[in-house]
Each structure stands twice: as C-alpha cells, then as structure tokens.
Amino acid sequence: MTPAELTHYLHAHIPLSRAMQVEVLGTDPDQLVLRAPLAPNINHRDTLFGGSASAVSILAAWSLLHVRLRAAGLASRVVIQRNSMDYEEPVAGDFTVRAALADAGQWTPFLRMLQRRGRARIAVTAVIDYAGHEAGRLRGEFVAFGS
Numbered sequence: 001m002t003p004a005e006l007t008h009y010l011h012a013h014i015p016l017s018r019a020m021q022v023e024v025l026g027t028d029p030d031q032l033v034l035r036a037p038l039a040p041n042i043n044h045r046d047t048l049f050g051g052s053a054s055a056v057s058i059l060a061a062w063s064l065l066h067v068r069l070r071a072a073g074l075a076s077r078v079v080i081q082r083n084s085m086d087y088e089e090p091v092a093g094d095f096t097v098r099a100a101l102a103d104a105g106q107w108t109p110f111l112r113m114l115q116r117r118g119r120a121r122i123a124v125t126a127v128i129d130y131a132g133h134e135a136g137r138l139r140g141e142f143v144a145f146g147s
Contacts, residue, residue, distance in 0.1 A: 048091035083140035
C-alpha cells in the first residue's frame with residue numbers, strides 16, 4: 001500500500017484523520033510515518049492539543065499494523081486495547097509521528113497466534129517529532145482479530 005493509498009483509506013474510513021489533515025509520509029516493513037499540521041490540531045496556547053497528539057499517535061500505530069497485516073495476507077480487525085502517552089515538549093508547528101513495533105521479535109509469534117487462535121496482541125510505539133526533537137511518545141497495546 002503506497003502512502004497516498006493509505007492516506008485515502010484513512011480519510012475514507014477514519015474521518016477524524018481527514019479533519020486533522022493527517023498525511024502518510026512513508027510506509028516500510030519496520031516503520032510508518034504520518035505528518036499533521038498544527039492548525040487543525042491547535043489548543044488555546046497555540047501548541048498541539050494533547051488529544052490530537054494522542055489521536056495521531058494511535059493512528060500511526062494502528063496504520064503500521066494494518067499495513068503489515070495486509071502485506072502478510074491476513075484479513076483482520078485491529079483495535080487498541082490500552083495506551084500510555086508521555087508529552088515531553090510543546091509542539092508549536094507541523095509535526096510527524098513515527099510508529100514501530102515495540103519489539104520487532106514479537107511479530108512472528110503475533111502472526112502465529114493470530115492464525116492459530118484468531119486473536120493476538122502486540123505492542124507498538126509511536127514517537128512525535130517536532131523540529132528534530134522527541135516531543136512525545138505513545139506505547140499502545142493492540143489486539144488483532146481474524147475475520
């Protein structure tokens with residue numbers, strides 16, 4: 001799935017992504033990168049609204065799993081089970097979020113479990129980058145259900 005195709009998919013199926021003007025910058029087997037502008041995600045202090053930071057981070061992590069599962073030929077539904085978010089620095093402009101598996105070694109066991117039991121759990125991290133600094137970090141646990 002190309003970045004443009006994934007952007008279109010997200011805007012069509014997760015309308016909040018369109019409202020936040022999220023764009024997919026890149027997808028590869030190890031990471032996925034989203035970009036979003038500050039304007040539709042701004043708070044009363046002219047910085048990134050915490051809810052938007054969390055939402056774009058969850059979206060990046062979810063998208064990574066969506067793309068990887070499609071590439072593996074597995075039809076599934078992915079949902080977030082729990083997450084924690086650390087806000088390190090204010091974000092006063094456009095930003096990116098880079099998602100990756102928390103432990104790349106868990107991908108194969110995750111796939112095996114999904115195929116065997118129809119359900120599997122995996123952790124993903126997403127890092128908010130603003131002006132070359134890590135401005136925030138999400139750690140989320142996601143569950144995939146076979147269709």
